[in-house]
Amino acid sequence: METFSFILIQLLNALSQASLLFFLGSGLALIFGIMRVVNFSHGALYMLGAYIGYTVARLTGSVWLAMLIAPLLVGLLGLLFEMGFLRHLYKRDEDAFLLVTFGLTLVLAELTRLTWGAPPLQVLLPTGLTDVVFILDEPMPVYRLFLIAAGTISSLLIWQFLERTRLGLLIRATSQNAQMVHALGADINLIRSGVFALGCGLAALGGVLAAPSLTASLGMSSAVIDAFVIVIIGGMGSFLGAILGSLIVACVQTFGNFFFPDFALVFLYALMLGVLIIRPGGLLGKEV
Amino acid sequence: MTSVFKGRRSLIQGAGLVAMAASSPLLVRRALAAEPIKIGIPCALTGSLAVVAEQTKRTATLFAKQMNAAGGINGRPIELIIEDTGGNPATCVRKVQQMVERDGCRIFTGITFSSETLAVMPRLAEWDSIYVACGNGDASMTADAFVPNFFRGNPSGPTEARLLSLYIKDSGLKKFYAIGMDYSWGHSTVAAFEQEMKRNNIEFVGKVFAPTGTRDFSSYITKIRQSGADGLMMVQSGDDANAFMTQAAQYRLGDKVKMFTTLIELSTIKAVGEASKGVIGTMRYMSTYDDPVNKTFVDMFTKEIKETPDWNDGEQWKALQFIATAIKKANTTKSTDLIKALDGMELDTVKGKASFRACDHQSMEDGFVVQVDKVGNALLPVLVKKYPAEQITPACLKKTFDS
Numbered sequence: 001m002e003t004f005s006f007i008l009i010q011l012l013n014a015l016s017q018a019s020l021l022f023f024l025g026s027g028l029a030l031i032f033g034i035m036r037v038v039n040f041s042h043g044a045l046y047m048l049g050a051y052i053g054y055t056v057a058r059l060t061g062s063v064w065l066a067m068l069i070a071p072l073l074v075g076l077l078g079l080l081f082e083m084g085f086l087r088h089l090y091k092r093d094e095d096a097f098l099l100v101t102f103g104l105t106l107v108l109a110e111l112t113r114l115t116w117g118a119p120p121l122q123v124l125l126p127t128g129l130t131d132v133v134f135i136l137d138e139p140m141p142v143y144r145l146f147l148i149a150a151g152t153i154s155s156l157l158i159w160q161f162l163e164r165t166r167l168g169l170l171i172r173a174t175s176q177n178a179q180m181v182h183a184l185g186a187d188i189n190l191i192r193s194g195v196f197a198l199g200c201g202l203a204a205l206g207g208v209l210a211a212p213s214l215t216a217s218l219g220m221s222s223a224v225i226d227a228f229v230i231v232i233i234g235g236m237g238s239f240l241g242a243i244l245g246s247l248i249v250a251c252v253q254t255f256g257n258f259f260f261p262d263f264a265l266v267f268l269y270a271l272m273l274g275v276l277i278i279r280p281g282g283l284l285g286k287e288v
Numbered sequence: 289m290t291s292v293f294k295g296r297r298s299l300i301q302g303a304g305l306v307a308m309a310a311s312s313p314l315l316v317r318r319a320l321a322a323e324p325i326k327i328g329i330p331c332a333l334t335g336s337l338a339v340v341a342e343q344t345k346r347t348a349t350l351f352a353k354q355m356n357a358a359g360g361i362n363g364r365p366i367e368l369i370i371e372d373t374g375g376n377p378a379t380c381v382r383k384v385q386q387m388v389e390r391d392g393c394r395i396f397t398g399i400t401f402s403s404e405t406l407a408v409m410p411r412l413a414e415w416d417s418i419y420v421a422c423g424n425g426d427a428s429m430t431a432d433a434f435v436p437n438f439f440r441g442n443p444s445g446p447t448e449a450r451l452l453s454l455y456i457k458d459s460g461l462k463k464f465y466a467i468g469m470d471y472s473w474g475h476s477t478v479a480a481f482e483q484e485m486k487r488n489n490i491e492f493v494g495k496v497f498a499p500t501g502t503r504d505f506s507s508y509i510t511k512i513r514q515s516g517a518d519g520l521m522m523v524q525s526g527d528d529a530n531a532f533m534t535q536a537a538q539y540r541l542g543d544k545v546k547m548f549t550t551l552i553e554l555s556t557i558k559a560v561g562e563a564s565k566g567v568i569g570t571m572r573y574m575s576t577y578d579d580p581v582n583k584t585f586v587d588m589f590t591k592e593i594k595e596t597p598d599w600n601d602g603e604q605w606k607a608l609q610f611i612a613t614a615i616k617k618a619n620t621t622k623s624t625d626l627i628k629a630l631d632g633m634e635l636d637t638v639k640g641k642a643s644f645r646a647c648d649h650q651s652m653e654d655g656f657v658v659q660v661d662k663v664g665n666a667l668l669p670v671l672v673k674k675y676p677a678e679q680i681t682p683a684c685l686k687k688t689f690d691s
Contacts, residue, residue, distance in 0.1 A: 119339050
């Protein structure tokens with residue numbers, strides 16, 4: 001393989017992985033940024049997205065429909081959870097969020113096991129995306145290119161939504177000073193519920209998009225660690241930071257696994273440690 | 289007065305009748321039926337191998353049900369004591385001890401992890417108990433850690449490595465690459481495989497270890513494609529194996545390299561579907577094996593459980609076949625008598641003929657190399673080559689096979 005084609009293929013590999021990581025990390029970043037909630041259950045919601053996606057795909061025969069319905073259902077679950085539990089805890093200190101979201105992780109993991117059973121389940125590639133294209137004689141699954149497109153479009157849309165719409169402005173304002181926004185007459189409870197639901201929905205979308213390459217399995221909930229690494233590198237609570245974090249993590253994993261497979265994991269955590277020492281708030285986060 | 293006299297007389301007559309009846313075999317059997325044969329199954333129903341332990345549980349339950357419906361063993365019903373160990377060796381030892389002391393259980397089978405079995409083995413003599421393994425591959429059990437109260441009813445890890453390397457030697461492939469999980473099992477198996485390849489003059493072009501829990505295998509796949517290998521050995525299990533095989537299929541890796549794995553499981557085939565088609569590996573037991581005993585077993589199993597038996601279903605059934613036959617032959621549950629009965633015992637099992645060799649209690653049985661293929665509408669492992677026990681089993685009390 002020539003150097004150019006090798007770099008191109010690896011770059012595409014990294015970008016497709018970054019897209020999946022983006023869905024996982026951006027939800028966590030948004031929730032933390034707006035609500036100051038460290039959502040431990042993010043990995044479990046990602047896993048739940050994959051399982052619901054499996055069932056929808058099985059019942060309707062369409063993975064495309066699964067990609068629509070799974071995020072909506074998990075978003076709805078997030079909404080109910082925020083209204084039923086988190087809302088009553090904002091006055092307490094942050095440990096309360098850790099405990100209650102960790103509790104949700106355990107509950108979701110057990111419910112998933114009871115509902116779908118322990119063995120992993122197959123989720124097929126969506127119709128129309130099962131082929132490979134040859135880029136400079138190297139095979140590249142069409143699905144990976146679709147992931148890159150999905151990640152790019154979603155991140156642009158959400159970014160523009162946050163930057164250019166009135167609701168986006170309110171969300172950003174809430175992340176900076178919730179009391180002030182409240183005093184100005186906006187319903188911050190509604191904003192918080194909405195953002196939590198959006199974050200959960202994004203995680204679920206990540207899960208259902210990852211499922212055709214992973215199978216839907218109980219082990220998926222450990223993805224919460226990747227999500228934290230992204231958010232720590234990119235910046236706690238920063239949406240653009242989550243995009244940057246996903247790209248960095250994906251590139252370190254893809255190129256690291258190739259050139260230094262024995263140290264790929266070490267690189268990632270060393271990078272995270274470096275960021276924590278030099279910029280404790282993350283690359284694009286506010287200093288804390 | 290008369291009534292008392294009559295009463296006493298009838299009492300004596302009655303006692304006489306009971307004494308007579310007791311000597312008849314039918315009644316003896318009924319009297320003993322109150323004392324069941326207890327078989328203890330401490331398995332890891334929770335944890336990463338829960339699927340395997342579930343197989344042990346369902347198969348043992350089915351075995352007991354079938355035996356008891358047919359009148360038990362020598363008239364005594366089987367009573368199973370199944371408990372979860374969570375895969376923890378200390379918990380497993382505690383559970384076995386409880387079953388010995390609380391339930392008076394002396395016969396054990398179905399422990400899930402080798403590490404648990406190794407923890408239990410040194411205590412078996414003290415507990416006056418026997419253990420018949422059906423899924424414990426660690427080489428030392430029939431070597432330096434061997435105890436006479438232990439029997440291994442399944443092939444060991446080195447047996448499987450040897451089996452696959454013999455097949456690869458015959459396959460005509462020239463260059464091999466290996467991908468393993470980045471922990472002791474992955475490293476030691478890849479190392480053993482590398483040694484076997486070199487011994488067979490097959491070029492070993494590289495190896496890579498992916499951390500447990502890796503989700504994106506794209507750059508590993510690029511690496512394998514670049515290596516110029518025509519064969520790939522996968523030493524992976526669980527979620528990692530599923531993710532790798534699914535992604536390898538998405539990148540059409542199978543068009544370039546022939547894929548081998550140490551262990552084929554139905555749960556993996558089910559999870560990855562078409563991506564597993566064509567993969568070659570060893571399998572301890574497969575439902576498609578053409579054998580009359582197996583056919584009866586598979587028909588009965590699919591009728592009762594409504595699923596195709598996986599490898600551990602077959603292996604667990606075989607272990608219980610051995611245990612039941614030994615109890616029947618010895619007509620007791622005393623461990624010393626059961627050991628004598630099991631030593632050298634040969635049975636027609638679901639895998640064909642199998643026997644426990646007396647020197648290290650290793651089951652001598654044919655080894656299977658299988659390939660995943662379409663059988664009707666389902667993807668199933670199908671036998672491609674069978675090797676006799678003598679060619680693949682390490683010598684007595686030895687860990688590896690040295691030719």
